[in-house]
Amino acid sequence: MAQQLCMLRHLKPVLRGLAVRMVGFILGYLLTVVSVALLIPTAAGFAMGEPAWQAFAAASAVTAFVAGTLILALRSQQDRLYLHEGFLLTTMAWVVLPVFGALPFMWARLDLSLVDALFESVSGITTTGSTVVAGLDSLPRSILLWRSLLQWLGGIGIIAMGVAVLPFLRVGGMQLFHMESSDRSEKVMPRAKDFAITLLSVYVSLTLACAALYAIEEMTYFEAINHAMTTISTGGYSTSDASLGHFSSPVIQWTATLFMVLGALPFVLYMRFLKGEVGAIHKDGQVRAFVNLLALPIVGLTLWLVLYDGVPFFDALRLVSFNVVSITTTTGYASSDYTSWGTFSIIVFFFLTFVGGCSGSTAGGFKIYRYQILGIFSRISLKRLLFPNIVLLPKYAGRLIGADILRSVASFFFLYVGTILGLALALAFLGLDFETSLSGAATAVANVGPGLGAIIGPAGNFSSLPDAAKWLLIIGMILGRLELMSVFVLLVPAYWERRSS
Structure with missing residues (x-):
């Protein structure tokens, strides 16, 4: 028995080394996806006679070379990704992919600096929607298509990460949403293959449905495809500086409002619906809470516009519904x-x-x-003040909420608020005003898009910010998209001590 334990201790570093190789191996395959995706704007630009196609072709070739090198150099017999390396993979994927996504922005003669190109790419792939590019209406169509593709790919990646990865990393209480699986303590993505086809089918179907409705309305086919990709991904990139305000059709705004809501609902529920669980969506407690939360500001702001600004009721309802849904779902469109x-x-x-x-x-x-979990524990705490001896079992969606989940949510809340405040202080130190600093930090970490004020509000963009501020916001967008804790755990010395042990 002692000999077996000794062998296991010697074997662990070897297994971890194989798992790290697996991280690089997977990154190679993810970069292959980016390389193939780059061929789409390459072909579009070439067909339309845009010189920018050469930048996309070069970016695709470089990305394919790096991807092939990683795959060939790091291939192994390892066929599973262990929990410890899951943190490293999630962070590395969302740091490395935007770098290669930024190559066309640098090489397409858009007069974008390194930080501007990376900002645009990170904002795209994290589906934040903040932009440093002005004059969208006159940009090459291949560039506009790539911006939309970045958000569309980022959207499907976010869903996959949220469904298959983050729950197993126990990030911010997401262990509530474990997929049914055996051996869940060992593998980060045990059923990713089972989910992939259905997940992609739902995502593509919603995108095509949205594009079809946009095309029936005022948009051209090109505009419809681009906006459908950024609507379902709740990304918010547009083909016009005026965003969806460029289009005069009220029906387009209602269509966007509907599909932004659909993009913000759990995609697992769509899968369950397709399997015959007809009530899966409207019976879900999280969905009901989300819809109720949307209704309250919509009613309040609609009455505000009607009573104080004299806006006709249905116009006010449309404007408010669109913009409230856009910000709440972190899409960032503006009308x-x-x-x-x-x-x-x-x-x-x-x-x-x-x-x-x-x-x-x-x-x-x-x-x-x-918010629901925090609300449940707040109510229990109040009841215990009145009845100290009462026994209450906190439940969410019929499942008992363990102390570990509460700790995860509370820790995430602390890190979330602390990160926004820390980022806001850093932006203010660079000389930005209060409104720009606080709203810029919030919109970056929340992956919303526009902030508040004349500079980064819905009528402006982020191009005039100093480069140091853009670097800080890039970090904020990545931290927010990765749910903070999966990144911060890499900053704990114990993580790397274990890696080297």
Whole structure:
């Protein structure tokens, strides 16, 4: 028995080394996807006679070379990814992929610096939607297509990560959403293959349905495809500086509102619906809470516009519904400058920045289920003040909420607020005003897109910010998309001590 334990101790570093090789191996395959995706704007640019196609071709070739090198150099017999290396993979994927996604922006003669190109790529692939590019209406179509593709690929990657990876890393209480599986303590993605085809089918189907409705309305086919990709991914990139305000059709705004909501719902529920569970979506407690949370600011702001600005009721309802859903789902589309609606609306939209969508969706933010869990424990704490001896078992969706889940949610809340405040202080130190610093930090970590104020509000962009501020916001966007804890764990010395042991 002692000999077996000794052998296991010597074997562990070998297994971990194989797992790290597996991380690099998987990164190679992810870069292969990026390389193939780059061929789409390459072909589009070539067909339309745009010189930018050469930048995409070169970027695709470089990405394919690096991907092939990683795959060939790091291939092994290892066929599973262990929990410890899951943290490293999730972080490395969302750091490395945007670097290669930024290559066309640097090489296509858009006069973008390194930090600007990386900012645009990170904002795209994290589906944040903040931009440093002005004059979108006159940009090459291949560039516009690549921006939309980045968000579309980022959206499907976010869903896969939220469904198959983060719950097993116990990030911010997401262990509530474990997939049914045996051996879940060992493998990070035990059923990813089983989910992949159905997940991709749902994602593509929603995108095509959205594009078809856009095309029937006022949009050209090119505009419809681009906006469908950034609507379902709740990314918010547009083909026009005016965002969806470029289109005069009210039906387009209602269509976008509907599909932004659909993109912010748990995609696992769509899978269950397709398997015959008809009530899976509307019976889900997280979905009901999300819809109710949308209704409250929509009603309040609609009445505000009608009573104080004299806007006709149905126009007010459309404007408010679109912009509230856009910010709450972290899409970031704009149909008008809602900061001009008055102080009340500015405060409401600032608070909505911190909400987010459902778990396992393309939306970012704090996520609805975390608010629900905090609310459950707050109610229990109040009842225990009145009845100290009462025994209450906290449950969520019929499942007992363990102390580990509460700790995860509480820790995530602390890190979430602390990260936003720390980032805001750093931006203020660089000389940005209070409104820009705080809303910029919030919109980066929540992956929303536009901030508040004249500079980074819905009528502006991030191009005028100093480079140091852009680097800070890049870090904030990545931290927010990776749910903070999966990145911060890499900063704990014990993680690397274990890696070298």
